[in-house]
Amino acid sequence: MKITCERSKLVEKLSNVQRAVSPKSNLAALEGIYINAQNGQLELCGYNTELAIKTTLKADVISEGKIVLGARLFTDIVRRLPSQNVTLEVQDNLMVLIKSGSSEFSLAGIDADEFPEIPKIDKPDSIELPCITAKSMIKQTLFAVADTDTKPIHTGTLFDIKKHEIALVSVDGYRMAIRKEKIKEELDIKFVVPGKTLGEVLKLLPDDEDQELKILAGQRHILFDTKEYCIISRLLDGEFLDYKMSIPESFKTKVNVNTKEMLESVERVSLIITERFKSPVRCIISAGITRLSCLTSIGKAYDEFPVSINGEDVEIGFNNKYMTDALKNSDTDEVIIELNGSLSPIKILPKNGDSFLFLVLPVRLHE
DSSP: OEEEEEHHHHHHHHHHHGGGSOSSOSSGGGGEEEEEEETTEEEEEEEOSSEEEEEEEEOEEEEOEEEEEEHHHHHHHHHHOOSSEEEEEEOTTSEEEEEETTEEEEEEOBOGGGSOOOOOOOSOEEEEEEHHHHHHHHHHHHTTSOSSOSSGGGGEEEEEEEEEEEEEEEEOSSEEEEEEEEEEEEEEEEEEEEHHHHHHHHHHOOOOSSOEEEEEEOSSEEEEEOSSEEEEEEOOOSOOOOGGGGSOOOOSEEEEEEHHHHHHHHHHHGGGOOSSSOOOEEEEEETTEEEEEEEOSSOEEEEEEEOEEEEOOEEEEEOHHHHHHHHHTOOSSEEEEEEOSSSSOEEEEESSSOSEEEEEOOOOOOO
């Protein structure tokens, strides 16, 4: 194999593919990046047996071939090369000659046949979403994915696709995030994608209204195709929470809130909350005013802001981080907050439409 390509483009692609490479593995090839030169392109792939990221870039392919190179060192070398172009040449003993300007490196490669085969998606269901819509949906639900494996299925996001609608649902035992969109495909399927996978998809999705993300869902694996990158991941097994049963159907208090105003107020009273000194935020909604207060060993804080309220006055406690996460991901100037007393979940909705729904469980307050 011998190729020449643009160094800056190679660095960009290597940096993204490297995120799917195992930092430590019993199989040396999994600590490397698979490189395949053919048909005027250089294919790159990283794989850790749970997640694979593949991409291609244009190259001047002088002779075709494939090799695996240690991901970290190879990426660091290419990043620091001096010239605009870089040449890779595989020699007979699997040594790879890397040249750029006056710089030259020789790296020991690994036989490409030792690289595990990437899973194929058998008989997949296919849907397409605008990349910018998919990015918004993932961002608005990823924050509520569980980060512990007490119930491993909840370390992922449920894709609930029914007829012409897709809903992404994340839960972690203390909160829930739901984001819905209409789709042109008519399907009836459910699957759970690991949160780590969606985090990588989010980083690789472009802010392009015209570009589509293609999703191919199989029995055990899923593929996200952004055109630039292909992300393949295993799906999570298990019984996901029946999320529809967890959503309160009625409310006694409905509050129209300026999102930015409430977010800034919660952040202000949270200044005296730390990892060491934790306390819920006390929220009293009455007479068109929301009053927030907090008391810890550091001190106490109070703030208030006007709201439009319908229904009963209410006093409720909440975790400051869970509330700020929900407000930051609302993406609307105003939200509706529905409450059903001090012990029922806090329901946060857009003022118009039903594209998202966030639930935050209350925290019991002490006098």
